[in-house]
Amino acid sequence: MDKKMFKVVIAGETRMYPEGTTYREIVDEIGIHTETPVILVMVNGKLRELQKRLKSDCTLEFVTTKDHIGFETYKRSVCLVLLRAIYDVAGRENVDKVMIHYSVGNGYYFTMEGKAALDQDFLDKVKIQMHKLADECTPIGKRSVNTDEAVALFHKHRMYDKEKLFRFRRVSKVNIYNIGYYDDYFYGYMADHAGYVQYFDLKLYDEGFVLELPERKNPSVIPPFHPQDKIFHVQKESQEWAEKMDISYVGDLNDRITKEGISNILLVQEALQEAKISDIAQRIVSEGNKKFIMIAGPSSSGKTSFSHRLSIQLTAHGMKPHPIGVDNYFKNREDTPFDEFGEKNYECLEAIDVEQFNKDMLALLNGERVELPVFNFKTGLREYKGDFLKLGKDDVLVIEGIHGLNDKLSYALPAESKFKIYISALTQLNIDEHNRIPTTDGRLIRRIVRDARTRGTSAKETIARWPSVRRGEEANIFPYQEEADVMFNSALVYELACLKVYAEPLLFGIDKSEPEYLEAKRLLKFLDYFISVPSEDIPHNSLLREFVGGSCFDV
Numbered sequence: 001m002d003k004k005m006f007k008v009v010i011a012g013e014t015r016m017y018p019e020g021t022t023y024r025e026i027v028d029e030i031g032i033h034t035e036t037p038v039i040l041v042m043v044n045g046k047l048r049e050l051q052k053r054l055k056s057d058c059t060l061e062f063v064t065t066k067d068h069i070g071f072e073t074y075k076r077s078v079c080l081v082l083l084r085a086i087y088d089v090a091g092r093e094n095v096d097k098v099m100i101h102y103s104v105g106n107g108y109y110f111t112m113e114g115k116a117a118l119d120q121d122f123l124d125k126v127k128i129q130m131h132k133l134a135d136e137c138t139p140i141g142k143r144s145v146n147t148d149e150a151v152a153l154f155h156k157h158r159m160y161d162k163e164k165l166f167r168f169r170r171v172s173k174v175n176i177y178n179i180g181y182y183d184d185y186f187y188g189y190m191a192d193h194a195g196y197v198q199y200f201d202l203k204l205y206d207e208g209f210v211l212e213l214p215e216r217k218n219p220s221v222i223p224p225f226h227p228q229d230k231i232f233h234v235q236k237e238s239q240e241w242a243e244k245m246d247i248s249y250v251g252d253l254n255d256r257i258t259k260e261g262i263s264n265i266l267l268v269q270e271a272l273q274e275a276k277i278s279d280i281a282q283r284i285v286s287e288g289n290k291k292f293i294m295i296a297g298p299s300s301s302g303k304t305s306f307s308h309r310l311s312i313q314l315t316a317h318g319m320k321p322h323p324i325g326v327d328n329y330f331k332n333r334e335d336t337p338f339d340e341f342g343e344k345n346y347e348c349l350e351a352i353d354v355e356q357f358n359k360d361m362l363a364l365l366n367g368e369r370v371e372l373p374v375f376n377f378k379t380g381l382r383e384y385k386g387d388f389l390k391l392g393k394d395d396v397l398v399i400e401g402i403h404g405l406n407d408k409l410s411y412a413l414p415a416e417s418k419f420k421i422y423i424s425a426l427t428q429l430n431i432d433e434h435n436r437i438p439t440t441d442g443r444l445i446r447r448i449v450r451d452a453r454t455r456g457t458s459a460k461e462t463i464a465r466w467p468s469v470r471r472g473e474e475a476n477i478f479p480y481q482e483e484a485d486v487m488f489n490s491a492l493v494y495e496l497a498c499l500k501v502y503a504e505p506l507l508f509g510i511d512k513s514e515p516e517y518l519e520a521k522r523l524l525k526f527l528d529y530f531i532s533v534p535s536e537d538i539p540h541n542s543l544l545r546e547f548v549g550g551s552c553f554d555v
Contacts, residue, residue, distance in 0.1 A: 007057040017054055024050035024192055026060065036066040036219050039073050039191050047518065050192040051142065065196065069189070069518070071216040077191040078200050079108070079434065080140065082211055084182040085129035090116035096158070099433045102235045102426070104210050104227050107201075108436070111208035123202040123209055130197060133179070137195035141178045150174035153183060161432040164251030168258075168531060187435045187526070201225075206232070231426070234487040238428040241272060247493050250431050254531045262494055262533040269492050270539055277306070280421065280486055281313035284396070290419040291365055292397050293321075296404035296480070297423035298473045300446040302490040302543035306423050307400045308553040309541060320394045326401025326409070328373050329357045333380030347472030349403050353382070358412035364391050365417060402472070405480035422484035425491040431529060440470070441526065442491060449502040450547040459506040463516040490543050500532045502548055 003018035008026065017026060023041045027050060032038050040063040041048050047069065063070040079100065086098055096114040103109070112118050145153070147166055153176070154162040162185055166174060176183055177190050191197075201212040201222050212222050239248070245268060247253050256265060284290050293310070297303050311321035330336075330346070331353050339345035356373075363370045369390040373382045391397070403409040405420050425446065427437045444466055451457035481487070504527060510520040535548050545551035 006054055008054070009059040010061075019054060021054045022050065023048060023052055023054070023060070026054070027062070032062060034062065034064050036064040036070075037196055038062045039065050039070045039077075039196060040189055045512075047189060049142065049189055065219045066216060068216065071219060073189045073191060074196060074219065075108075075213055076186055076188050077140065077194070078197050078211065078213065080177060080179055080182075080184060080186065080190065081130050081133055081138075081194045081197045082110075082126070082200075082202075083184060083434065084179045085126045085133060086112070087182060088129050089122065089125045090114070097433060100430070100436050101208075101239060102232075102436065103439075104205065104232055105212065105225050106215055106223055107210045107212040107225075109205065109208055109210055109232070118204075118209065120204050123204065127200075127202050130194075130200070133194040134197045135195075137193045138179055139193050140190055142190065143176050143178070144173045145176055146172055147174055150176065150185070154185070157183065159184075159433065161249045161251055161430075164255060165249065165432050165529065166251075168251065168254040168529075170528070184434060185432070187431055188522075206236070228482050230482050230484065230487055231422075231424075234489050235426050235428075238426055238489045238491065242428040242493055245269075245493065248430060249433070250429060250529045253429065253493065253497065254529075257497065257531050257533055262497070263537055265494050266492075266537055269494060270542055273490075273492070273543070274309075276488060277309050278313050278316075280488065281310060281317050281319075283486065284314065284419050285317045285319060287419070289416055290396065291391065291417045292361065292399055292410065292413060292419070294404035294410065294418055294420045295398065295400045295423060296402055296406075296421075296477060296484075297490075298402075298443060298477050299469050300443040300450065300547070301424045302446075302546055303400050303423055304555045305541075305543045305546040305551065305553055306488060306490060307398050308555070309543075310421075311398050314396060314398075318394060319396050320392065321396050321398045322389060324372070324397050324399045326352060326357070326399060326403060328375045328382070329353050330375045330382065332382060343468075345472075347402060347469075347476055349406065349408060349476065352401075352403065352409065354409060354411070358410065361397070361410065362412045364389065364397065365413065367391065402477055405483045406476070407483075420484045421486055421488060422481045423488045423490055424481075426489045427491050428489070428493055429496070431526075437496075437526075439491075441523070442496065445496065445499050445503050445523065445527075446547045448506055449499055452502075452506050453547075453549055458509065459503075459520060460510045460514055460516045463510075463519050492542075492544055494533065495544050496527070497530045497533045498535045498538065498544065498548065500527045500530050501535070503527060 005016045005018055008015050008017050027038050042061040043058045065071055065074045083098060087095060094115040098112050101109045147169055151163050151166050177186055199214045199220050199222060203210050203212060203225060212225055214221055242248055295303055295307055307323055314321045329352050331351060336344045337350045360370050369388055371384055372387045372389055373384055376383050425442050427439055427442045430436050448459045448462045451462045507520040507524050510517050538544055540550060540552040546555040
């Protein structure tokens with residue numbers, strides 16, 4: 001019996017293929033000549049892996065490793081091949097646990113527990129085995145099993161974090177990936193074979209090792225390894241505190257919530273943050289010569305609430321803090337420069353009247369009385385309304401803005417008068433041992449919730465604007481983060497369980513026809529891992545109140 005034929009539209013050209021043809025077969029038959037390999041396809045606007053089969057007429061688009069989703073798939077696939085190679089080299093009986101933690105440079109930091117010795121010789125053997133699996137284009141399979149079967153499978157493989165995670169899943173089916181004998185669960189799409197895994201390196205670092213990866217803009221080149229030690233140690237400290245609370249994975253958090261509620265977790269986390277803010281204030285006071293507290297961090301890191309809480313602690317330590325927003329020194333909107341896309345660039349340093357800022361700050365340092373500006377965001381003009389300030393012996397300025405760590409902003413001020421603080425929401429939770437939660441996901445969800453509450457902005461608009469926000473951070477914030485005197489992690493181990501309640505209705509509001517739907521669907525799947533908790537018990541001075549509302553600060 002002849003197979004049914006379907007129309008497949010590719011780049012405006014219609015081709016005919018029999019039912020059951022895999023998308024891999026279509027890609028290979030056409031002989032796609034793209035700059036980087038095709039790793040996924042879009043079928044009528046929906047993402048599909050290449051091992052999936054043709055079931056109906058469709059329009060087909062190709063996703064390469066240079067596309068955002070394709071590059072994330074590449075990185076995920078490298079991790080799967082790495083794990084298989086580790087077990088190949090060490091033997092399964094000699095590895096108790098391999099855990100992915102957080103980004104280091106352009107790669108991921110891993111640790112390993114068990115009898116196998118972790119040294120560079122071992123990593124070199126793992127690297128050789130990874131290339132062998134890639135050279136053989138070892139197939140990456142995918143099967144769907146019911147949740148109970150998945151829980152039993154993870155228990156058998158001693159992946160107890162995944163076992164606990166899926167006890168709280170409402171879905172009836174779980175997708176399991178395998179590369180030969182090695183089974184695992186991954187949050188997101190995967191390549192259909194190991195042949196893509198060509199560009200990576202393995203290097204010992206701290207107590208574990210780093211899987212070095214290329215950048216998306218140049219996915220066939222491994223850049224030089226430049227670890228950022230300060231932020232690494234802040235992340236490590238946050239992870240260690242999470243481990244002390246017995247909450248390393250989402251399953252741990254869910255387990256604690258169902259057994260004892262959220263109150264104790266919430267109070268401990270808030271106390272840890274308050275203690276850290278107090279320590280920062282004590283250090284500023286003890287140094288004795290600081291007049292400008294420069295605070296910078298990426299979007300939705302909680303800079304404003306942190307500035308207020310630090311000011312309270314400085315007051316408690318005998319100082320007189322005065323908040324200064326660098327945004328009040330914006331140039332008038334008509335003088336704002338444009339970016340490479342022809343849009344006004346409010347995030348570059350050139351959008352700030354740097355000369356006036358330095359003139360005013362230097363005058364204050366010299367004991368002069370200065371009238372400070374206020375930027376009117378409705379009219380797009382800088383205004384003066386009689387807000388005068390003169391610094392005394394105990395006065396200190398708490399200056400918040402994305403350029404705070406860049407010395408070009410405060411070029412006229414003596415270095416010894418500045419104290420620099422970098423703040424970011426560095427998520428300390430993992431979904432499980434092999435699925436990390438990117439810091440950017442936590443911040444994006446924070447921003448979706450806050451924008452809807454304070455600006456009436458839809459989740460669709462926030463998601464659409466996010467790539468531009470990220471470009472601004474890459475250019476103006478991240479290059480200077482290691483210049484900070486101290487770093488503060490604003491992430492709270494319980495926050496995603498609270499944010500879920502606010503974010504889900506906003507994300508469900510994005511229609512399937514919208515280009516932002518894929519990202520909304522991904523975030524909804526991510527939030528589904530969490531048991532939601534109410535926000536009533538969150539203290540009114542919590543950084544999380546900046547996003548969900550009810551803060552005692554003007555944020």
